[in-house]
Amino acid sequence: MPAYATNMRIKFPILALTLELITIILFAIFVTYDDGSSHGHHAPSNETAANNLRLYPVFQDVHVMIFIGFGFLMTFLKRYSFSSVGVNMLLAAFGLQWGILMQGFWHMEDGKIKMSVLRMINADFSTATVLISFGAVLGKTSPVQLLIMTVLEITIFSANEHLVAEELGASDVGASMTIHAYGAYFGLAVARVLYRPGLRNGHENDGSNYHSDVFAMIGTVFLWMFWPSFNSAIALSPEEQFTAVVNTYLSLAACVMTAYAISSLVEHKGKLDMVHIQNATLAGGVAVGTCADMNIGPFGAMLIGSVAGIISTLGFKFLTPILTSSLGIQDTCGVHNLHGMPGILGGLAGIAATALGKKKDGQAPMQAAALASSLGFALVGGTITGFIMKLPWWGQPADQNCFDDSVYWEVPDDEEENEESLAHGDKNKAEA
């Protein structure tokens, strides 16, 4: 079974070291510090530096969302926490370097990419697309495949982002379209290509346990709290930044209420479901992204958040099972419900808001084109990337090894002997 050769000893180190070496060489050629001028001594002046540092606290909030937020959100799987937080860290750490290059190539000054805090924020943003797609294929792909996906997804993201922001001149301050919808549909396309019939009837490890659900809430809550920073970080003026903070804060608060209400409404005996609480409470941040800096009014933001909480929870309950059974899309984390539909909702809200004149110089047709472009790049790019990831050479876990850290990680013995063995009988399986 060459496709299931899960031994990474040669492939993974070679790929990782090669990618890092190429990256360092490209940095040596192209990247310098932001010195505030188009030519000069390549060291930052105090004024430029102070200007850069103004955004530093917001950058750190975004950084926490990327590394703690996404990383811990995915620890909900009972035997896949090492991979969730660990591979998340790997992809994000490489992705931000790659993102600086890919985004930077569209914005060179004197043939150089100038490192600034804004560029660091955008680099973190570019990794978010990968981490969203990672959620769709979580548990079913190898680190080698995922590094390949990181290279391709960020490259394509940078092209689409340039098209949307610079060519179309569309507004997407919180990136509902260019990050959330793009990342989700890219990941769903990859998941479709990597469809595993053997997992049609589920997998015993494709679920949470009590403590893994609590770990996941660390991710949820940090994402929820710092989302106003995400949606406002690249706003052009203090006025727009402040508006984006207020709108996102209120959208998320309203979203929590509707997500909890609908979770209780659709669940057995009115109980709350952790999957909904961990994910759908965040849909308000996604959906208000595009029009976060627009003058939609506090209650407008709350309306968007309320609707996002409702459709996201309903999606987890009713749509995800259909996608799996009818379309062959196995979406491990339900990114379609957290990033996909709320991202489209955000794009539509942006079209409506610009049409209603809520954004200075905003143009509804350009917003619509940006949404279409993001979805197109995602579906085509994701499909091609999926086929590249499917090449047998990279290796991927066999169906029975999915959702299990022990394929790619040294897992402590006592855990297997003890806590998990009753349910899984791994030790026997391993010895058999």
Add this chain to the structure above:
Amino acid sequence: MPAYATNMRIKFPILALTLELITIILFAIFVTYDDGSSHGHHAPSNETAANNLRLYPVFQDVHVMIFIGFGFLMTFLKRYSFSSVGVNMLLAAFGLQWGILMQGFWHMEDGKIKMSVLRMINADFSTATVLISFGAVLGKTSPVQLLIMTVLEITIFSANEHLVAEELGASDVGASMTIHAYGAYFGLAVARVLYRPGLRNGHENDGSNYHSDVFAMIGTVFLWMFWPSFNSAIALSPEEQFTAVVNTYLSLAACVMTAYAISSLVEHKGKLDMVHIQNATLAGGVAVGTCADMNIGPFGAMLIGSVAGIISTLGFKFLTPILTSSLGIQDTCGVHNLHGMPGILGGLAGIAATALGKKKDGQAPMQAAALASSLGFALVGGTITGFIMKLPWWGQPADQNCFDDSVYWEVPDDEEENEESLAHGDKNKAEA
């Protein structure tokens, strides 16, 4: 047993959606962005926005305290972690919206409430009162009852806060009186009204396990670290803000030393007790709250923190059992020791400091009146709220289902089968 009808399927969604709908309508009528003027175009100017954004990093620290700090501090119960962090999020997300309205109604400009970052900080503050009271009744109330408590407690808090700050002109920058003492005694009054004789001899789930204690330390440490932001966030001048930061930082550091020392002194064989470490280490932040911005000297702050650590630890050891057995006050998290007594200590320290002239324009009698007012509003408001929460219509968990997530949450199966079943035999109980 209609009072124990724990099925939330109809009640909870209806209540949550109705509250959110009312809130959005009130926001549509009354709330706009801070535009820096009393009349105008209802969009923030760049100058006003930049001014607002100065407080944003401090706001985020407070936000982390509310959602991670309070949420994870309460995860110490071994089978109630979903509710602790999840219901904490629900109450805080609704409470901040309600707090903007209730506090805003006392400070309208041109008939409008202007959203600013300072207002967001104050809204987060208003939710802290609810989360403190939540600690007193943790494990013994339903989400429906707790949403009712949120509405009432924040409404009453806003009235007392207005009286203390505007009418009495008392100083309470870190809110020892208006948040901590108020929240604690409000919650204790509710707990007294909801007294459960059936839990007189304890409950098997009213305790921690090893990992739930570690999760709780996440809450403790984030609260401890960011408390200087809490106590300085609404200070009027940079001078007072800086003083509050230094005083709170030192008070908390000293408090850790005395809390650890006393914990070891009073415990069996000199061992440390996690309950003390998780809670009493924070008492220094509560107790220095009122006089955090006063010129009490670094050593004065350390003295207050040292005393707070001592009385808080002694309270957990000796007073809580008496409150339970003699007064019928079942205080799950011991909020009397963390927020109640240290809050009163903070109020008394504030009276002394103003009497000693440590605060410009501070008046000791007004400080005393503020303390009395906060306690009075808490006890009367909490008692009334408790009786409203006790109405059979809302439903509350039966004694045997207390401290158990599975009443209101879908809990992963494997956990029950596996790890917990040996101790609790829940599965059998459920099937019986």
Add this chain to the structure above:
Amino acid sequence: MPAYATNMRIKFPILALTLELITIILFAIFVTYDDGSSHGHHAPSNETAANNLRLYPVFQDVHVMIFIGFGFLMTFLKRYSFSSVGVNMLLAAFGLQWGILMQGFWHMEDGKIKMSVLRMINADFSTATVLISFGAVLGKTSPVQLLIMTVLEITIFSANEHLVAEELGASDVGASMTIHAYGAYFGLAVARVLYRPGLRNGHENDGSNYHSDVFAMIGTVFLWMFWPSFNSAIALSPEEQFTAVVNTYLSLAACVMTAYAISSLVEHKGKLDMVHIQNATLAGGVAVGTCADMNIGPFGAMLIGSVAGIISTLGFKFLTPILTSSLGIQDTCGVHNLHGMPGILGGLAGIAATALGKKKDGQAPMQAAALASSLGFALVGGTITGFIMKLPWWGQPADQNCFDDSVYWEVPDDEEENEESLAHGDKNKAEA
């Protein structure tokens, strides 16, 4: 066995309360608020205060690294999480008070130590040395011994730091030499003196379990994210602060790639090892510390980070076992690999960078002297401290009680009965 008298009931409270009392008295005599002048009314002016508050967000990042980062990084031991995060908090809370005094005595103004945010950052820094050394002796020392170590290590650190920064005029913005190398070799010297032959063949509790490894990742990720704040916090100008942020961010990102690659390369079947991921991914932050504010170029920072990730991972795999078996240095957390070698690498990189003119006014010989001084103070200071800690009077855990919280903490019963008893049989042991 008086040396193994683990009952802390008298010793620990007396020591902790005495230390705190002495500290408060010294604060009363020597410490006032920063008022921006060398004489005056001892209350901060608005201008000084505003200036101080500029550094406050960076201070909070460092604070999170000290209390969450170090605290949770060490929770990886399966039965020592209470001590890791709890004793970390104790040592850091006392250490920062002691650090303000010890560092302040070298920088008095008018016979007073002026509290500023910069001083709070430096106080947090001084505790980092202790927490690094704590990692070397984790699980094998009592809180009493560790408080003694805190007093001595910070006192000696302050002398070396003064020598390096003021007398030698060496540059060490991210403290590769004065904190990381110093803390590591100080701790290793202590560990050598406290060598336990009885642990030569390991200990059943000297290892992780699944969830303790996930808890440790909370520490890793927060350290990783906020390291740019650590390395830039005390930079003299915005230009240098910004440069330090960029260099540290990139060094850490590159370090992740090489640490993962080498971990897979050297491990059984190419699997990743959590010990490497938790620790070696951070070596890039340590190694770039000394020259973080120098004009080494983005790719220079990435080269340093890449090398650090490689040597750190190789150190864990090949060097630590040799240190244990041949030199009698039992380094629980492997601080030699995370702080020791990368700290020396940082010092060497600093010598090279100043020799190449990358730092204005930097002098390579002074950098070399600073590295030698830091190592000398560490080895001599650590050895003396080790012998003081070894005095039988303080008490230390017996070999069989090492790595076990239950010696110094009340540990929940149900955990022992349940989850852990299968592996450890503690209950029987305790009853026997």
